Structure formats: structure tokens, C-alpha cells
Amino acid sequence: MNPKISAQNVFYTYADGTEALRNVSFDIDSNQIFVLFGPARSGKTTLLRLFNRLSDLTEGGSYLGTILFNGQNIFERGVNVTDLRRRIGMVFAVPTPLPGSIRDNLIYGLKMAGIRSRSILDERVERSLKQAALWDEVKDRLDTSAFALSGGQKQRLCIARSLALEPEVLILDNPTSGLDPLSTGMVEDTLHELKRRYTIIMVPHSVQQAARVATCAAFMLDGELIEVGDAKQIFGNPQDQRTEDYVTGRFG
């Protein structure tokens, strides 16, 4: 089976000369929860933002290498970036509703894609909210402001908002960073449900969370990929001394 996403010899340098990624290569298979973990400033977020080319928004950054999505190089000329971002959804560390109602948020991406049909929009709203385990809490107030939701609800709304576009891959960059343990648990449960239909790539909040949710994991340090493999192996029997030190809490 071909990998869903394949990073091959990826380098990334910011405008100020910081080398954020150095020769990173690995594959991500479908229907996994692929966790990218490591200490701060190890290049995780930089890598995530390359996958959907949100890195384009960062001025002066430059990349080298290849990232294949379904076998196609996303950096190739003529790649439809907006279409790529619809197929690779992203959830940010801080829950970021757009101004407007809950429904406005959910249908934003669809509307930008030119979908106007009320029935399709309504159906996607309901389905994505159910997938993100938020439907029961908000079904009676879809037209109220998204900012009135609690932190955990906002983050599940952001997940639902990405799912409304029916992506193939869902990227989550430390999605539980500002959430209490209860909300964190709900988001994690949601992810387990979602992996049946989607490929999930996630930067976790902690090693503990990584071990809880991951099916596959990659350990990053200073912009380099140290070790990648099955979650059981990475967290149970790491091959590299640095991975073991980090997983067992000796640094980081």
C-alpha cells in the first residue's frame, strides 16, 4: 500500500536563517494516528505547516525536498493549494473560531469552495458536529456566537469545521494545549473515533498524551527526525538512546 503522505529529504529554513528541518524523511500510512513529538523548537509545527502548505504564509522561508500526498508532490508547480488544504484539514493549538455563529464557522470552508446548497450545508454541519462529538451540546444553538462556547467546545468546533470539508487527512497541532483534563479526554476520544475514516497527524501536548493516542510515532529533535515507527515500539522499546531518554523523561 502506498503511504498517504511521504516526506523525502525535507529541509526548511526560516527567513532569519534558522534551520527548522534538516533532512527529514518518513511515511505516514492511512487511518493512523501519527504523532510527531519532541521538545519545543524541534521542527514539529514547521513540518505540519508544510503538509498543507500553510508555510506559504510565512515570508522568506525556503524548503528543499519532496512531500508526496497520494503520490503527488505538493510543491510541484500547478498544484491547487486551496484544494490541497481542503483535503488536508488543520486544527491549531489555540481554539480559533472565526467571528460569527457556530453554523457560520462550520460552513465557511464549504462556502469558500462554492457550495451553496442549503441541504448539503445542513447535512455537513450535522455530520461534522456528530463526528467531533459536539452535536448534542450545540444542536439547539447553531446560530449563536461561536465565541460563547467553552474552550473544549471551541476546539471540537474547530475539529468539526475541518471535518465539514470531508478531508482525507486531519492535522492537529497540539490541540489540547489550553484545555482542562476533561476536555482533553473528550478530544482524545474523538480522535480515536476519527481514525477509522481519516488519517490523523498530531503534535501532542505531552509524551503521555502521545503514548495514549498514537498508533505510529516519530520523535524529533533540533529539526531532525531521530526515530519513527510503531507506537508500541517507540514508547515501549525505542531503538535510539535519545528517544529513550525523552520518552522516559530524562530531558525535555
Add this chain to the structure above:
Amino acid sequence: MKPQQVQKLAFGIITTSAALVVIPIVLVILFIIVKGIGALSWTFLTAVPQNGMTEGGIMPAILGTMILTLGTAIVCIPLGIGAAIYLAEYARDNRLSRWVRLAIINLAGIPSIVYGLFGLGAFVLFLNLGTSIIAGSLTLGIMTLPVVISTAEEAILAVPQEFRMVSQSLGATRWQTIRRQVLPHAMPGIITGIILGLSRAAGETAPILFTVAAFYLPNLPRSASDQTMALPYHLYVISTQVPGMPLSIQYGTALVLLLLVLSLTLVATLIRTRMRRRRDW
């Protein structure tokens, strides 16, 4: 002195200087109102000047200033917002944006009489538009551009970066993001800048001196290529050029101009507070 005493003294000085700012504006407004209120009447606002402008009203000048303000808006709003979007969203730092920025700084520093002469040379003579509303509006519009561009750019840059990232991560194009997220949130600031710029343009004399303003024109303009009277120029004329002008008419004209400009500022404030209340983050 103890830190607490220094703190009290500093606070006192700061409060006093803030309060002092209010005094001149209150005095100016009061002075004009007291001297001019007697001239205000329905006739004064709706009649044409008569008997060598020493009697009758100032309706053509009021209307002329409104038309010129509208013309200025038509020139400076699209250009100004367009330039601001370019500077804030598309080109943070390249050769063109550096040139545009340099141009804005210099435009803002040019004395208004120089704009008047430029308008005369460029629009009235070179483009052969004649002394006309269109030439005057172009001159005032260009003069107003720097204010509109810098306030609009600031308002656009103040929109949180997350909205742009989220919008584009959901597959919106850059333009959709600007149109749907950035501009709506920047709009109160942009409108404030526009109206402040316009209220300055409405009160300017020098730029319209050679480009549009008529000394005395009882007939209303029929097209954009006609001349028109305008309040600031009319005020200048009746204060310096017409002997035997009753003081009450001069102050009455000043009061009308003041009220017009103040009402523009008031509208700006209202729009801003209303739009601020509507957003909910």
C-alpha cells in the same frame, strides 16, 4: 521626594495637560457658535447669496462642499483601500512597497497650497479638465490619500493573524480571506480614517482655490465639469475680498462649515462604536 509623591505629581501634570487639550477646541467652537448663531436661519441655509453676497444665504456653497466631499471620497476610497490592502497583505517589503511608502510619507508632508498648484497644472491645464468639480475632487482626493492609506493599513494589520491562517487552512484563497475575514474586521478603522480624511478635505481652501472654487456662482453646478462654490473658499472670499460684509454672515458661514465637519466626525464615531459592538470576540 518619596516615590508616592513623585507619582502623584506626575499624574497631576499628565492630567492637567490632557485637560488643557480640551480648552482650545471648546473655545473655538463656543466662539464661532456665539458669533454665528444669529445668522443661522432657514433662508441662510437654503437661499443663494444676494446683493454682492452681503445678503441672502449660502446654499450653493454648502451644496458645493458636499459635492466636493463626495467627489473626494470617490477618488480616495478605492485607491486608498486598494493601496492599503496591497501594502498590508500582499507585499510586506519589496521595491514597490518601499516606493509606495515613501510616496505616502511625502504626500502627507506636502502643503495644501502645493496640492492646489499641482491640481491646476496637472488636472485643470494638462488633462484639460478646466476648473471643475472633477479637477477639484481629484486634487482633494490625492491630498486625502495618505490619511486613508495609513489608517486603513493599520486597521488591516491589527486583524489577528490567526483569522488569516484559519481561513486559508480551510481552503479559502488569499483574496477570499481578505474579503471575508480581514476587511470586515478592519472596516471600523478604515471608515474612521476615511471620514477623518474627508472632514479635513471638506474644510480645505488652498487645494480648491485654482481647481474648482467659484467666487460667486448663484446657479448650481449641472455636471462634474462645472465650477462650484464651496464653504471654505466662500468664507475666505467674504472675509477678505468683499468690503462691507456683515460679520454675522462670516461667522454664520464659519459655523455651518464647522457643523458640517463636526457632523462627519460624529458619523465616524457612531459607525465605529456600532461596528465594534457587533463583533464578539
